[in-house]
Amino acid sequence: MVDTAQLDLFSEVLHAYSAERGGTLDNATLYADVAERAGLPEELLSERVPVGKAGQPHNLIARRVRWHQQTLKHAGILQRVEEQRGVWKLTEPAGKDLNRIGPNVGVVGFSTDLGVAILGASETVFERIDTPITLCLTSPPYALAKARSYGNPNEAEYVDWICRTLEPIVRNLVRGGSICLNVSNDIFMPGSPARSLYRERLILALHDRLGLHKVDELIWHNPSKPPGPVQYASIQRVQLNVAWEPIYWLSNCPQALRSNNRRVLQEHTERHLRLIRQGGEQRDAEYSDGAYRIHPGRFGNATVGRIPRNVLTFGHSCADQRAYKAAARAAGLPAHGAPMPLSLASFLVEFLSSEDDLVVDPFGGSFTTAKAAERLGRRWLSTEIMLEYVVGAATRFSDAGGFMQNLRMAA
Numbered sequence: 001m002v003d004t005a006q007l008d009l010f011s012e013v014l015h016a017y018s019a020e021r022g023g024t025l026d027n028a029t030l031y032a033d034v035a036e037r038a039g040l041p042e043e044l045l046s047e048r049v050p051v052g053k054a055g056q057p058h059n060l061i062a063r064r065v066r067w068h069q070q071t072l073k074h075a076g077i078l079q080r081v082e083e084q085r086g087v088w089k090l091t092e093p094a095g096k097d098l099n100r101i102g103p104n105v106g107v108v109g110f111s112t113d114l115g116v117a118i119l120g121a122s123e124t125v126f127e128r129i130d131t132p133i134t135l136c137l138t139s140p141p142y143a144l145a146k147a148r149s150y151g152n153p154n155e156a157e158y159v160d161w162i163c164r165t166l167e168p169i170v171r172n173l174v175r176g177g178s179i180c181l182n183v184s185n186d187i188f189m190p191g192s193p194a195r196s197l198y199r200e201r202l203i204l205a206l207h208d209r210l211g212l213h214k215v216d217e218l219i220w221h222n223p224s225k226p227p228g229p230v231q232y233a234s235i236q237r238v239q240l241n242v243a244w245e246p247i248y249w250l251s252n253c254p255q256a257l258r259s260n261n262r263r264v265l266q267e268h269t270e271r272h273l274r275l276i277r278q279g280g281e282q283r284d285a286e287y288s289d290g291a292y293r294i295h296p297g298r299f300g301n302a303t304v305g306r307i308p309r310n311v312l313t314f315g316h317s318c319a320d321q322r323a324y325k326a327a328a329r330a331a332g333l334p335a336h337g338a339p340m341p342l343s344l345a346s347f348l349v350e351f352l353s354s355e356d357d358l359v360v361d362p363f364g365g366s367f368t369t370a371k372a373a374e375r376l377g378r379r380w381l382s383t384e385i386m387l388e389y390v391v392g393a394a395t396r397f398s399d400a401g402g403f404m405q406n407l408r409m410a411a
Ligand SMILES: C[S@@+](CC[C@H](N)C(=O)[O-])C[C@H]1O[C@@H](n2cnc3c(N)ncnc32)[C@H](O)[C@@H]1O
Pocket: 120, 121, 122, 123, 138, 139, 140, 141, 142, 151, 336, 338, 339, 340, 341, 362, 363, 364, 365, 366, 367, 368, 369, 383, 384, 385, 386, 389
């Protein structure tokens, strides 16, 4: 006898609607599919037992599956197919292999002792959060001259959309907390090699509307970036190949910044160590019309490490990302196409927050910010609208303390 009350069929129900069937399924097929995946004997599907005060005969498996179906419906993941009784589908297919959750709902995808990954639209989830945030490190979807059906906002609406998304996060930002935005510099005016000025408009709007100050525009130098813009650099030969992306660092109170470069000191170069060993500079000289002076003994103090410069060189491919992509594909899930290297996210999380601080990412993707926070002992909260990305990212956290996975799709 199977105790159906003990069965967790949620993930089986979710899986049954996955892309293999175009996300559409009638209930009879659903019950059979779930029973098979859960390893339940077929005869259980025809067994009926009296339920409730009225003692109406019901099949307990079908009942439990319908219950999960309702949960998914309320989560906005499932919806009825119009004019077809008993046929349901995953909401809003959002391109190849991707399904987007509807607005106004959030479901926990997975969690650890330190953080929670939520399948939900950032604007919906953060609107309901009332907890002090120390750092928001995020790469929003890029602005496109022409909006795509599955997510990227139109350039004309971009500034307003980012401001609206960040508004609840800024409201909860601790004094001196940081917002780090990795956006693209490679948005071109239609039919032109000239770049869009949306970045300039964005920074002015974040200042004027949300009171954020620009602390720095960090340069993420990515030596492994593929060549481009192809049209203007390789074909017309009027532009140079791109090697960097901006990361805007903003704060509500630059006088009280929570950052500390002592946390991210780098090793001194051999040349600098030699200089220290020899007691510093031997020269006495003046440069730049006296603005810069070198005198004997300068740079001779032994220091713990080198203060990093604000050009951050990290290739986008790293061992951690490769492992994530392989694990997602092995689980039959699409791997995220635009992940940030874990090394870069870790550098920023360590520099801009302390242990136990809350780090958030409203556009989780493969949950790299969350992973960096987890490794560094920060609490974290990330949202992502694509079901498959949330499920795929869970593979990166399976070793984390207190790991619990609520959404699953793998066969
Ligand atoms: C550039 S990617 C982020 C990549 C991420 N930094 C990483 O390392 O994997 C942006 C992500 O935002 C998600 N997204 C778009 N609109 C969203 C929204 N309203 N709420 C939550 N996530 C959203 C997209 O599905 C996409 O995965």
